[in-house]
Amino acid sequence: MSNWDILWSSYDVFLSGFYNTLKLFGLSAVLAFLMGSAMVFLLEGSRPRLKVPLRIFIDGMRMLPFLILAYLLYYGLPSAGIRMSAWTAGIIALVIYHGAYFAEILRGCRSTFAQGQVEAAIAQGFSQPKMFMRIILPQLILKTRGLLGNQLIILLKDTAFLVIITVRELTAAASSLSSTYFIPMEAFIVVIGFYWLISIGLELFIKMIGRFGAKRGFENA
């Protein structure tokens, strides 16, 4: 049997790793984006109460490696009596960390927003949440789509760090197959191919949003 045949015989290991990585990525991408948007919403208004704590949180996260946060949740918190599975710790770390990055991207764009549009919405009787959801957020997404896409790819890549805290994702699959059969080259080529595919998919998705935006006169940010 060639090395590739050996790999093919354990395609289910890849598939489950691939599936787990997609699940980690999809779930945390959605939650992190919601969290980032929620933070920007909390910064709305002329004198937001949470401005200082949010600023500290966002800047703090941006100065940390992702893995240290995962370590903190998985290895560190049990000494404070908080225990969770590697999977849970991983997702929470991804959401908190990338939520802060999403918040920073959106906030940066929000601060360049013309006040007039917001006033037009207020004058028409929009409530704050509705205005944010329907007038502000869609434009933030269109304007920052390039940065958001980059961040999604970084998030995807950060899921691989979770192999270090024992999450069974795609890189873990390659690692375990290569140590079982001593065929690291083939195993990792397949896995890197998977990551590449997802990244290309993400880039296409961002291009799609780009067409949506170009039709509305939003040039890329």
Add this chain to the structure above:
Amino acid sequence: MPETAAVSIRNLSKSFDGTEVLRDVSLEVQPGEVVSILGSSGSGKSTLLRCINWLEQPDRGDIRIAGDRIGVSDTGKPMSRRELAGMRARLGMVFQGFNLWPHLSVLRNVTEAPIHVQGLSKAEADERAMALLEKVGMADKREQYPYTLSGGQKQRVAIARALAMQPKVMLFDEPTSALDPELVGEVLGVIKDLSKEGYTMVLVTHEMEFARAVSDQVVFLDKGIIIEKSHPSEFFENPKTDRVRRFLELEAPAV
């Protein structure tokens, strides 16, 4: 018994950083009336208009829309955001800078608030919007996005958008000041049509001829004080104060 005024402003004062921008302003606008607010730049015209729908909060005085006080609820407490939004929906506002929402098509700009603030169905909102776009001459551009429109077209859409909430009163803050001269006419034409249809309007403008033609009442603000309030023929032909006389000479040189 006199009719309830569409807008009634009593003893309104407003300061920014300790500088009084409006001082003890009182003004009544009757239903169907068109009131023009004139005055030189910085005299407080925009602030007055923005106080009417509480985009600025006055320091003193009260403002009623069709008899209901805005900004302060019956119990005397500041209105909740929801109550305030309800009051604001009764006022349509048109801005100097159009302020269309660029991510929405012309039609969706107009239907956005009726659907998501008033709770109209999409079909009802579309129907209402199309009638209004027809009225302002923008029906054929309904699928376009704001960045493709000229300033005059944008402003006509903005007027349709404000009308779509079926407001009791329309507020215009220098609706033609950001337009190239050749585009001013199309927007003034729309406003003139509205006045003929009996809309109640408060209009800040620098178009003297237009103000004279459409207004039932002209108000002159100087440093935050109303120094003249009269019928346009009276105002333009027989100003009571030197201040207004000088203003008219500067604004409308030799007709």
Add this chain to the structure above:
Amino acid sequence: MDSSAWGLLIQGAWTTLWISGISIAIGVVMGLLIALLRVAKIPVLHQLLGVYISLARATPLVTLVLFIFLTAPTMGVNLNRNVAGIIALTLNTTAFNAEIWRSAFNNFSKEQREAALAIGMTPWVYFRRIMLPQITITSLPGLVNEMSFLIKGSPAIAVIGVVDLTRVTNRISAVTYDPLPPILAAAVLYMLIISLLVWLQRLAERKASRLAV
């Protein structure tokens, strides 16, 4: 945490710094070379480099580190962990730097070239004396930003057992049975390193914006 724990932590920080430092130094220069080759648009090579950049940008560092460390022996090369880490970090950061350099080249005004050649400069002198200094200044903010990203990605080398600033916290807690303090201390050290880079990036931005005027 006692003084020996702090000692270990500082050692870990040093490992992170020197491994990242070497990768950054090589990565900046290699990035420039690759950008030049890309700008020259040499057939085949251009496409190959494009694939490398696209792949390197999509591959997680952890995966790349493992790949290099585990594959090298099958090809008869026995890599020391540190070297494997440096190769992986370098391959990664080079790809990002190449794109930063390339965009600076693409945005560079063509008129300067004509002006330089018109006064008799050779193309090489023009490149070295006129183009490169300016392109370096405009690229610098992006390059420093990428350095921050590399430091934040560097804990990936922990996966092959390099005792960097992240992995050293496992070492310390194996003795003290309390992982929280060393992890927090490591976090603070990372913040110090990154904030230094953020500060440098601001300086670079100020310099770059002066050039833009």
